[in-house]
Amino acid sequence: MVKSFFASASILTFAVLIGFSSSFAADPRVEQGARFEAKGEYEKALGEYRSILADDPRNSEAYYLAAQVRMKMKDYSGALANFRLAYRYNPSMSEAYEGAARVYEALGQKPKAEAERAKDPKNNPVTEAPAAAPEEPVVEQPKVAEKKVEAPVEEPAPQPAKVKQEPVKEVKAELEKEPVKDAKSEVEELFEKGKALFDEGKYKEVVPVWREILAKRPGDPGAYFYAGLTRFELGEYDKAEYNLKKGLTFKERGNDANYFLALVYEKGKRKELEKKYLDAYLKKAAPSAVFRATAESRLAELRGDAVEAKPEAEKPAAPVQEKVEAKVEKEPKEKAPKKKAAPVSDDGPTIEVANMLFKSGNLEPALQMYKQLLDTELEPEERYFAMLQMGNIYRELRDFHSAVNRYRIIVQEFPDSDWATEAERAQLEAIWQEKHASELPRATRR
Template sequence: MNKKFSLFAIACLFAASQAMAEDPRIAQGRVFESQGNYEMALGEYRAMLAEDSKNSEAYLAAANVRVKMKDYSGALANYRLAYKFNPKMSAAYEGAAKVYELLGDKKRAEAERAKDPKNMPAEEVAEAPAKVAEPVEAPKPAPKVAEPAEVKTSPKVAEPVEAPKPVEAAKPVEKVAEVTKPAAKVAEPAEVKPAPKAAEPAEVPTDPFEKGKALFAQGKYNEAAPMWREVLKKTPGHAGAYFYAGLTRFELGEYDKAEFNLKKGLEYKEEGNDANYYLACVYQKSNKTELEKRFLNNYLKKAAPNAKFRRKAENRLAEMEAAKAEAAAAKDAELAAKAEAAEAPAAKVAEPAEVKTAKADVPAVYRPAKAEEPAPVMDADGNVLSIAGAVAKFRAGNLEEALQSYKSLLETQQNPEERYFTLLQMGNIYREMRDFHSAVTRYREVVQQFPDSDWATEAERALEDAVWLEKHAGELPRRK
């Protein structure tokens, strides 16, 4: 009794150690799968396979997810890889069989189950050599093999899948001669071994959408492209077809067509947000920086923390900001020698050359292009008011003083270019002061009054940002 208890305890400890050894990414993948986040679940399994390309557990888990996604060809491929690297993984054989049943192919479902070593009577034959009465060619037949019920069901099952020698394939045939055809036909390994290969064509789905996805995954973009047209012909407005058509055109370098299709693919429920990322890639190829930035931000707003392209999107935005900062630093270095001009006496500031130079000393994001010098304006203390002076105060962090300077300048006779820049800078100051409502008002004035100005695009982006900040002001940290 004690011995049995000890064996039971050892078995429990072994099971517990196996459970503890399970890769946490499997558990995380199951959580995503239960939530319906299939792509995120697959991401966990891809991470495992990146470390170990023969991880049968990851292939099995990925196959189960593919079944839920109705990607039957992908599921079959993963089930087969699972039992390829772990021939005793019964769940993989059973999973492949169930996929064939879903496809209505019972014959191939039975063939998949027959591959499972636990379903092979040949293993039982090897354990019972006592009743051998056959020639040397079949030295170890089991008594159970001679039962007609087993033979009639599947005579080919008697051969193990891994068996390299034709001799072993002939083991059960000798006793079956009474109820079946001559043993010679069964003993031919050529009839048994090609069975898995015969099932390969079933992996190519007949549904054009699934077929197109399979071709795209294989990098056959020219063959995949007609599939999306076929899908859209049958189902106009199919968002998934537009999404994959956009990806296909992008890979083929047809960026105009990719842009058109990806915009329609934004509605694709499964992977629509990825269309934002690919649109950003399209605009990067086309050197449309503002549009690229917009769609990267759109992607990040909806992307989960561990989304497929999140890190790439964040790195690209950081790269763009670094490039902008580098350009600003280079410009600041160029203007460093002229920085004293903004603080020079009034007479000098009024000179055109001085005003132009000082006015160019603006933060990189908000620097106006080709702005003409403003007319000198005096404040209540007798100091000269200028855009250059207001910019210097803003840069020094004197927000209230800078705001008052811009307000005074706004009351003067400014040309349109000076006016929209003044409004834009006021919006920036209000945003720094966390008065988002006033910032929205100023940005909106720029967009509405000067839609064709050099900085209308920047004002529109800043307006969108300020509107968001105004709605979420309570969630932001307090300004120190």
């Protein structure tokens, strides 16, 4: 979390210093790149900036950030090429000239460093520009990567016959096109691997694949869609719901996300939401769609239930009262055996049993089981999910302060997790509930 904070802070500070546009500073790929850079994952950071350049090949800020990463990698020729492309597309970017100068200083070539600074328009450009001429004989022949170093050079005055625009185009093509193609192909390979594992039913093995794709290409709706299907197959319906909603914009199978969301709500016995998503699916589904017949049959069944329920709603108050009383008598009979089931597991506490207890309204036993699970060696994703569930239970028990603390831990310790966004939202809601606790009705679970 600390690294992420400083990475984000450095980007924001940098944006103010060199005048980055607000839209660029707000680009999630910038923050993700900074996170990778802070972790030392430089190739992944470069992948984020290449992605920006794929959309905008003249983005000087992206070139500058890529150059900074190249400097850390000690790839001086690559850094120099990127710094020069940065000030080529933004001649007023003083930091880019300074960056190019720092490259030459790292190589022990102070005259060339001074020449780079002299190109900066704010450093007497008219009188200092000719100083570049004497540098031509001092070509960096001993350097292996000399071709890259010379490629982007655009000295205005001397030796026009040597035409240095063509090498610039070559370097630009190498920086902008080829790496982007490699990044895309890498993600596509991961997709194919993930689909194959999913088709083989290896659901637990495929979870890290979708997470890796989202790390390389944040917000990818296809990865969210398949992550949702995977979580559904694993019986993790809360996670499936979260991921499927983000996968609704997936071009290839986004409409199928509506169908699987309906299945999620069917599992949770939330009929109104189930009908809503079945309707949404059928509006876009082709007549030959795989799930169309099943969706139509289920929707007709749900609407039939609604028609049968309507006459009861019109009956006088007495039968309704009888219905409520019947429910009150029935609830202890349903819950009693489930509460006894709390300590039943001979194999110790499990996430599945804790979830069952929570969903059935056995809040205290569920809370105790989640606490026991945190003392075991859980996978990270199960640990923060257990904490999220504990926060939800505390809220239902009206212990809003404890709920806020649980949500805060998730946001701070697992900022990149699937549930960080949900924990942040729930935290804000729990804070509000804590302040207005006396005004809130004491709701009961059905």
